[in-house]
Amino acid sequence: AQKVTQAQTEISVVEKEDVTLDCVYETRDTTYYLFWYKQPPSGELVFLIRRNSFDEQNEISGRYSWNFQKSTSSFNFTITASQVVDSAVYFCALSYETSGSRLTFGEGTQLTVNP
Amino acid sequence: DAGITQSPRHKVTETGTPVTLRCHQTENHRYMYWYRQDPGHGLRLIHYSYGVKDTDKGEVSDGYSVSRSKTEDFLLTLESATSSQTSVYFCASRRYENSPLHFGNGTRLTVT
Numbered sequence: 001a002q003k004v005t006q007a008q009t010e011i012s013v014v015e016k017e018d019v020t021l022d023c024v025y026e027t028r029d030t031t032y033y034l035f036w037y038k039q040p041p042s043g044e045l046v047f048l049i050r051r052n053s054f055d056e057q058n059e060i061s062g063r064y065s066w067n068f069q070k071s072t073s074s075f076n077f078t079i080t081a082s083q084v085v086d087s088a089v090y091f092c093a094l095s096y097e098t099s100g101s102r103l104t105f106g107e108g109t110q111l112t113v114n115p
Numbered sequence: 116d117a118g119i120t121q122s123p124r125h126k127v128t129e130t131g132t133p134v135t136l137r138c139h140q141t142e143n144h145r146y147m148y149w150y151r152q153d154p155g156h157g158l159r160l161i162h163y164s165y166g167v168k169d170t171d172k173g174e175v176s177d178g179y180s181v182s183r184s185k186t187e188d189f190l191l192t193l194e195s196a197t198s199s200q201t202s203v204y205f206c207a208s209r210r211y212e213n214s215p216l217h218f219g220n221g222t223r224l225t226v227t
Contacts, residue, residue, distance in 0.1 A: 050213075052189050091158065106157055
């Protein structure tokens, strides 16, 4: 099966804590793309990052960082020094070479950052 | 961000009635998608289009049909709405096959 698993349904942290959101994927393809999206309480879906299967470099953008490990089929997302504005649902998604143009999403992780 | 407009934003309808949701994009993107979002299920693909008049089914296509007669418009039709189709529907588009999706703001549909 080719799918995305976000095992953490809900996470609650206190402001300034670091938090990691897990994403595990399954695909038989050697060429694939992984994505993270954020859905704040207002409901829109915001693109955060795309990573292709040939680029295992970790990515850092401000307080956000992503760790891509092909050996464990994981693409985890860490927020450093979390803030209340980080409260949202975060989705990991996968598209692969034989999926045509489809993008498969995980079920999402609800992150709540408390003041 | 791609200019993607969904209409209506909210709709309440009765079981058995037909419903059409509209998605309009101004970025000349080739690929367009309809997803539904339900608690515990994340985003599930209903139908997608890879060009004008070229569409294909997603994982939850039963009870839905789509049409794309112009690059900018992608319509989702529920021929006979059921309560199980109460959901939030998102339209998305992208320029290339593996570029990021850009989403509309969603349509909240309630079937009573």
